[in-house]
Amino acid sequence: MRIIQLLQKPQLRGAEIFACQLSNHLMKKGHEVLVVTIFKGDSQLPFNGRLICLDRPLSKRFFDFKGWKKFNNIISEFNPDIIQANAADTLKFAISSKIIYGWKIPIVFRNANKMGDFITSKIKWRLNNFYVSRVAYVISVSKECEKDFTKTFSYPQEKISTVEIGVEVQQLGGIPHDLQNIFERGPVITHIGGFVPEKNHEGLINIFNGNLKKFPETQLLLMGKGNLERKIRSKVNELGIQRNVHFLGYRNDVLDVLHHSKAFVMPSLIEGLPAVILEAMYCETPVVAYNVGGIGEVVVQRETGWLVEKNNETTFQGYLDEILNGNENILEIVRTAKNMISDKFLNTQIAERFAKCYFEVLKS
Numbered sequence: 001m002r003i004i005q006l007l008q009k010p011q012l013r014g015a016e017i018f019a020c021q022l023s024n025h026l027m028k029k030g031h032e033v034l035v036v037t038i039f040k041g042d043s044q045l046p047f048n049g050r051l052i053c054l055d056r057p058l059s060k061r062f063f064d065f066k067g068w069k070k071f072n073n074i075i076s077e078f079n080p081d082i083i084q085a086n087a088a089d090t091l092k093f094a095i096s097s098k099i100i101y102g103w104k105i106p107i108v109f110r111n112a113n114k115m116g117d118f119i120t121s122k123i124k125w126r127l128n129n130f131y132v133s134r135v136a137y138v139i140s141v142s143k144e145c146e147k148d149f150t151k152t153f154s155y156p157q158e159k160i161s162t163v164e165i166g167v168e169v170q171q172l173g174g175i176p177h178d179l180q181n182i183f184e185r186g187p188v189i190t191h192i193g194g195f196v197p198e199k200n201h202e203g204l205i206n207i208f209n210g211n212l213k214k215f216p217e218t219q220l221l222l223m224g225k226g227n228l229e230r231k232i233r234s235k236v237n238e239l240g241i242q243r244n245v246h247f248l249g250y251r252n253d254v255l256d257v258l259h260h261s262k263a264f265v266m267p268s269l270i271e272g273l274p275a276v277i278l279e280a281m282y283c284e285t286p287v288v289a290y291n292v293g294g295i296g297e298v299v300v301q302r303e304t305g306w307l308v309e310k311n312n313e314t315t316f317q318g319y320l321d322e323i324l325n326g327n328e329n330i331l332e333i334v335r336t337a338k339n340m341i342s343d344k345f346l347n348t349q350i351a352e353r354f355a356k357c358y359f360e361v362l363k364s
Helices: 014-028 065-078 088-101 122-132 143-153 177-185 201-212 229-239 254-259 275-282 313-324 330-344 347-363
Strands: 002-007 032-039 050-056 082-086 107-111 137-140 160-162 188-192 219-223 245-249 263-266 287-290 306-308
Touching: 002 014, 002 065, 002 088, 014 032, 014 082, 014 275, 014 347, 032 065, 032 088, 050 065, 065 088, 082 088, 082 347, 088 107, 088 122, 107 143, 107 347, 122 143, 137 143, 137 347, 143 160, 177 219, 188 201, 188 254, 201 219, 201 229, 201 313, 219 254, 229 245, 254 275, 263 275, 263 313, 275 287, 275 330, 287 313, 306 313
Parallel strands: 002 032, 002 082, 032 050, 082 107, 107 137, 137 160, 188 219, 188 263, 219 245, 263 287, 287 306
Antiparallel strands: none
């Protein structure tokens, strides 16, 4: 099978990283995979095969005839059986190219979020419904996201299924050299996510600031980039906690950092099923997260982690305090979570499920 994975841009974000990891495993299983990115980016993607960067400007994201033509030319040359669009901009791009140039390759949409949470007007719904109605199949990241997608677009149940995100098996290393001094200061709490409203960095800083009153040596690592980073830096400075909060940008040693962290936190307001939660579990790091999107499908309260109702900062902080105090059940909880990942969420298993969906699309 010949597959094109269409990504937004070369960036070390969950959707792009997972699509590349998935592609590597699909190639190991004998499929031919080409990764195509639309917009300009500044990162090296973890893909072992052929990658084409179209380097299209973001200003052309809605009307890009030159980009659509370039993609059409790639399709003519590569002759794929399936095209997977990963995230909303890639779906618009692929469908627009297909309409203008008339190619017939089926498009599979990777639904990685609760799209209903982002559609706030009839115009947005009509636009998204126009693109969604033209895909051959939808692979959702969680059951909750699948249910939301079906309800939002009245989408036929026989054309959608859930295949979760996966984790790469890898050797866990020591504390990264450049972070050694931070880990020596006190217990480390880690958050990974772009600086966008739905990741709720402001709420996280409120929680962490309260936590510091009991555990003043605790350190918070923030990995990711985004437009709100400057605003969050200002908030940290206003609170006078800049010695305890560290902005790390993108990194390639995420699992090593997680492995040595005291806890991983995710107070997101909107989510699908983020890979970083599964990676933290793989590293046997305690997870505290808001119960949004598909998170509750893997974070089971006091069985595989600590689950908090959205915006309940007091309870979130209390669970963090509990972990930092060394609750006696922590070891059992993180081991249960690690076993769940090994049983269900390794990328070798996930790739097989994606391939099965592709074959079903081609058969139909």
